[in-house]
Amino acid sequence: MDFISILSIFVLACFVGYYVVWSVTPALHTPLMAVTNAISSVIIVGALIAAAAAGVPGAKWLGLAAIVLASVNIFGGFAVTARMLKMYQKKER
């Protein structure tokens, strides 16, 4: 992919993000932060590549360390979001 295609995806995604986030109800802003935290750990993709294809030993260990950090975030982020969202309930009638 050339730079312009990537930039196009990025700019369009910013607009999507803008409209989607404004539609999030303020009551769920804390879960929003927790879940954005979890998904930004998609950086684990970079960590896996570093660990997988490292031609330099140091790079492999950096990659593995980044995998640990990112997976703390992925598992912790989604789990804590799920825990919070479970608590939101309507009036029981």
Added chain:
Amino acid sequence: MVPAPLVTPETLPVVAETAHAVNPWVALAYLASGVLFILALRGLSSPATSRAGNRYGMIGMAIAVMTTLVTHFPWIFPDAAKCAQIRNSNTDGSTFMFDGPGPCGYMSYPDWASAGEILAAIAIGAVIGLTTARRIAMTAMPQLVAAFHSLVGLAAVLVGAAAFLDPAAFGIVERITPIAEPTILRILPQSRIEMALGVAIGAITFSGSVIAFLKLAGTMSGKPIILPVRHLLNLTILLGILGLTAAFAFVDPAPAWMFWTLLVLAFAVGFLLIIPIGGADMPVVVSMLNSYSGWAAAAMGFTLHNTAMIVTGALVGSSGAILSYIMCRAMNRSFLSVIAGGFGAEAIAGGEAKEQRPYKQGSAEDAAFILEQAEKVIIIPGYGMAVAQAQHALREMADKLKAHGVDVKYAIHPVAGRMPGHMNVLLAEAQVPYDEVFELEDINSEFAQADVAFIIGANDVVNPAAKTDKSSPIYGMPVFDVEKAKQVFFIKRSMGGVGYAGVDNDVFYMDQTMMLLADAKKMVEDIVKALD
């Protein structure tokens, strides 16, 4: 550092953008996970759809991780055996490299992390993450989020550093000596800019979040720490980072010291940016760091040409930016003035010399008596409720009042607490139905019909000075019109402390106000007892 010549020229095909998703299925898989992440955020538009949204997020993450494993790990590839065979046939173990979309992926040396190592790394992360998520108290959510941000930042730094040390693995190299020996590879200039910005934003996110975490956890004082000439200092460092980024991209060969100096400066500026910001401005800081963690992921996505990372980075980046904007608007302060910091520092000096004014103090029994007779009660929770962990007692009180036929509603200010939506989560934890909880603009007109405005642990958000006193530091901030209610109950630990803005509150001294001076949880429990 000049990347070492990795290969002999005859084994090296023309180096193109090799590590980028060449296979259309791989590109589609990453796109799918990007779309699932959009759906995850979309789900949060209402509590009813939010849990499905969270599941979309998990599926998106699983797809992204699986795709990477399949494309970059030869042992998962169908031709893994073949790869191993080639690998074993190589005796000195260091002079071969497979490049391009071959069956063996993009390994450059036969010392990639093993499946066991990868799984162990993921398992360690999973255990820590899941344990923390299960054990953390809901009141500690702001610290947890700050800690998570710091991890994203650090992960971005580590990935960036790995890409710098081993650019060939990421497919971001080009040959500058096509025929001559020895082959010298260099990192593409464009990738260098992306990489430098990625690690810089990651490092700022990391050190900034660590400070935010320490302040939120109370390990470090929430008071702003003001250094002399801090604006000049920060500006110089930021310019230094930008200058180094440019130099790093266009100087050939890019010296390693530039990369590492850039990293150190970025760590320093993250630290310096957050220490002058006071506790009350933490909602903005946490949102801002949320945004940075997204931009860091996006920058790494540019380096790796990975759609999932770019889409996610853009989503998270805009999400944090919008939350920061909402928080700033709710305090009527500009983003720049929050970032400049120092808010709440003057108050410590100026707050002492105020005259004693008469106020009415009441007991739990007095409060319970009036609450029982009321038709409509609006509860305004603030950070003090979180500190006292009073949310469960509060819900019990509301239940008792509802049994007496009282209409109970909760009113939440956008900046109540230490992060966006903090109060809503605490009330949800105490099993308050979310349709009894209202935002500022939806409920503010109802105070005129309310019999009691019940303020627990909030202060600045009910201060009428924000509407009337132009000299007040909180002037212009949207506040609750509690003075329109027939009665105001104000739970406060003592008369001594003032809000975070450090301004006195006229609500304390109004005729219809009854001060309930005690620990918030104890006071509410006493009211519950008195209601029996």
